[in-house]
Amino acid sequence: MLSLANVQVVYGRAIEAVRDVSLEVEAGAIVALLGSNGAGKSTLLKAISGVLHPEGGEIVGGTVTFLGEEIGRATPDDIVRRGLIQVPEGRALFATLTVEENLLMGGFTRRRSEVAEGLDRVYALFPRVHERRHEISGYLSGGEQQMVAIGRALMGRPRLVMLDEPSLGLAPQIIDGIFETIVTLNREEKLTVLLIEQNAQLALEVASFGYIIENGRIVLDGAAEKLRANDDVQEFYLGMSGGARKSMRDVKHYKRRKRWLS
Amino acid sequence: MDFLLLLVSTGLVTGAAYGLIAMGFALVYKATGVVNFAQGELMMLTAYVSFSVADRTGLSFLMLMALTIPISMAIGLLLERIFIRPMLGEPVFSIVMVTIGLAVILRGLVILVWGPDPAVFDVGLPDTVIRLGPVPFYPAQLVLVAAMAGVTTIAWIFLRFSRIGIAMRAVAANETAARLSGISVSRIHAFAWMFSSAIASIAGVLFAANFKLAPDMWFQGMKSFPAVILGGLDSVIGASVAGLVIGVVENLFQGYVGQGMREISGFIVIVVVLMVRPYGLFGSREIERV
Numbered sequence: 001m002l003s004l005a006n007v008q009v010v011y012g013r014a015i016e017a018v019r020d021v022s023l024e025v026e027a028g029a030i031v032a033l034l035g036s037n038g039a040g041k042s043t044l045l046k047a048i049s050g051v052l053h054p055e056g057g058e059i060v061g062g063t064v065t066f067l068g069e070e071i072g073r074a075t076p077d078d079i080v081r082r083g084l085i086q087v088p089e090g091r092a093l094f095a096t097l098t099v100e101e102n103l104l105m106g107g108f109t110r111r112r113s114e115v116a117e118g119l120d121r122v123y124a125l126f127p128r129v130h131e132r133r134h135e136i137s138g139y140l141s142g143g144e145q146q147m148v149a150i151g152r153a154l155m156g157r158p159r160l161v162m163l164d165e166p167s168l169g170l171a172p173q174i175i176d177g178i179f180e181t182i183v184t185l186n187r188e189e190k191l192t193v194l195l196i197e198q199n200a201q202l203a204l205e206v207a208s209f210g211y212i213i214e215n216g217r218i219v220l221d222g223a224a225e226k227l228r229a230n231d232d233v234q235e236f237y238l239g240m241s242g243g244a245r246k247s248m249r250d251v252k253h254y255k256r257r258k259r260w261l262s
Numbered sequence: 263m264d265f266l267l268l269l270v271s272t273g274l275v276t277g278a279a280y281g282l283i284a285m286g287f288a289l290v291y292k293a294t295g296v297v298n299f300a301q302g303e304l305m306m307l308t309a310y311v312s313f314s315v316a317d318r319t320g321l322s323f324l325m326l327m328a329l330t331i332p333i334s335m336a337i338g339l340l341l342e343r344i345f346i347r348p349m350l351g352e353p354v355f356s357i358v359m360v361t362i363g364l365a366v367i368l369r370g371l372v373i374l375v376w377g378p379d380p381a382v383f384d385v386g387l388p389d390t391v392i393r394l395g396p397v398p399f400y401p402a403q404l405v406l407v408a409a410m411a412g413v414t415t416i417a418w419i420f421l422r423f424s425r426i427g428i429a430m431r432a433v434a435a436n437e438t439a440a441r442l443s444g445i446s447v448s449r450i451h452a453f454a455w456m457f458s459s460a461i462a463s464i465a466g467v468l469f470a471a472n473f474k475l476a477p478d479m480w481f482q483g484m485k486s487f488p489a490v491i492l493g494g495l496d497s498v499i500g501a502s503v504a505g506l507v508i509g510v511v512e513n514l515f516q517g518y519v520g521q522g523m524r525e526i527s528g529f530i531v532i533v534v535v536l537m538v539r540p541y542g543l544f545g546s547r548e549i550e551r552v
């Protein structure tokens with residue numbers, strides 16, 4: 001459904017934040033993209049959504065294809081219209097707008113009738129959001145804000161939704177609820193999901209496939225259960241074997257995947 | 263007649279002009295984050311264009327406005343397209359510098375096309391004095407105040423309920439999130455320029471009708487600045503209310519303190535208000551909560 005081939009992203013014509021990334025998200029799947037701080041996860045999502053330019057970033061190589069069409073040069077609103085929608089890191093709500101206004105803006109590219117339908121759907125999914133629909137979204141709790149952010153994305157009728165660290169700064173209970181919703185949407189509405197997380201434990205529980213990114217490169221990929229079983233992933237992302245946190249690259253027995261061979 | 267009442271009522275008339283001009287500033291600032299220093303010049307240019315239209319056609323006031331407003335919207339769109347759009351993504355400071363450059367260009371253009379001498383602009387309103395209680399008004403004065411009230415109401419409804427209006431506030435709140443929602447930020451910026459130019463033309467024509475049409479009219483833009491700050495810079499409704507406040511305060515200072523006080527009184531008001539309310543009377547303080 002979404003496929004990236006050898007994508008390279010540069011900020012300010014100098015800093016290479018993503019290099020040679022290839023990945024594939026099959027229709028109907030939940031795919032996890034894992035990596036630590038500064039690995040280039042958000043940069044990759046911004047590249048896919050076409051919003052790098054205002055931050056001085058640029059896709060300088062490779063192709064991004066969605067539903068068989070190249071979207072590397074498409075405008076952000078065009079990408080949203082195609083059904084590829086992002087829930088940005090840290091929620092990024094329109095803080096001065098009410099909850100309902102946030103949702104309405106999520107449906108900006110949709111017809112009036114679709115917007116009305118979308119509102120009903122989001123309110124059914126998140127009764128809490130319905131209760132607080134007339135409040136200024138900036139004053140909501142983190143969990144509520146995340147629900148609004150997801151609801152806002154759903155208003156645009158996505159076929160594929162990309163979530164950038166939805167668990168960020170939330171209590172475990174709240175995170176469980178959010179992840180449950182993601183799984184429900186995936187199972188019942190056939191929503192395809194690209195899930196970005198630092199919390200590998202959580203992400204690999206719901207995903208069927210995962211990629212691990214470090215320093216702007218994909219260093220490992222595989223089925224979720226395989227990744228969970230992988231010693232390195234256990235050590236560095238699931239925190240299973242204590243010890244100092246090194247970088248994945250320092251691991252000697254680690255088999256770097258050679259993209260040019262695959 | 264009561265001296266105070268006279269000062270207040272004429273203050274409201276000048277204040278209405280300030281308020282309209284300030285609303286134009288606030289609208290563009292709100293949607294684009296840029297103070298358009300050419301707002302006063304835009305008001306002057308659209309007033310002169312309207313003057314030429316009136317000169318050729320001799321239309322009634324309402325017909326003249328019905329023609330002036332769409333022409334001004336087109337001018338606003340054009341200026342945004344030529345001067346502002348290419349600057350998208352540049353630092354705000356550079357864009358502000360461009361608006362200052364634009365201001366100088368427009369001042370020159372007006373003198374080049376219409377000459378340096380003041381002109382009498384007959385907007386098609388009668389001269390008969392109307393008495394509201396003890397206070398006499400010219401029709402043009404009342405129309406100015408009514409126009410301000412009308413524009414304020416329309417702006418409020420537009421920003422609160424219309425899709426484009428909410429999108430303007432969304433862009434102001436978080437530009438990246440707006441893009442990720444499929445809102446074309448550059449189109450919203452263009453809309454802001456278009457509407458602010460429409461408001462500028464209403465202000466310009468009515469200012470010219472009440473005072474004069476001259477190539478130094480742009481200075482009203484600067485004089486409206488206290489109202490913009492007082493209103494909170496990004497509050498369109500605040501700007502209009504603040505315009506009235508500044509207009510009345512200026513008149514009272516002039517009446518009771520002395521002539522020279524008029525010019526500085528507006529700035530005294532903003533200094534005092536900003537000490538108490540740093541976001542102006544209606545400006546939005548940043549909502550910070552994670």
Ligand SMILES: Nc1ncnc2c1ncn2[C@@H]1O[C@H](COP(=O)(O)OP(=O)(O)OP(=O)(O)O)[C@@H](O)[C@H]1O
Nearest residue numbers: 011015017035036037038039040041042043044055
């Ligand atoms: N606007 C920018 N200009 C220059 N460099 C940037 C910019 N944004 C990000 N970077 C750099 O690109 C790299 C990747 O950043 P990115 O935000 O994509 O990481 P991330 O994987 O999302 O990290 P986190 O988990 O902390 O969100 C970092 O080294 C960062 O410093």
Ligand SMILES: [Mg+2]
Nearest residue numbers: 041042043089
């Ligand atoms: Mg990130």
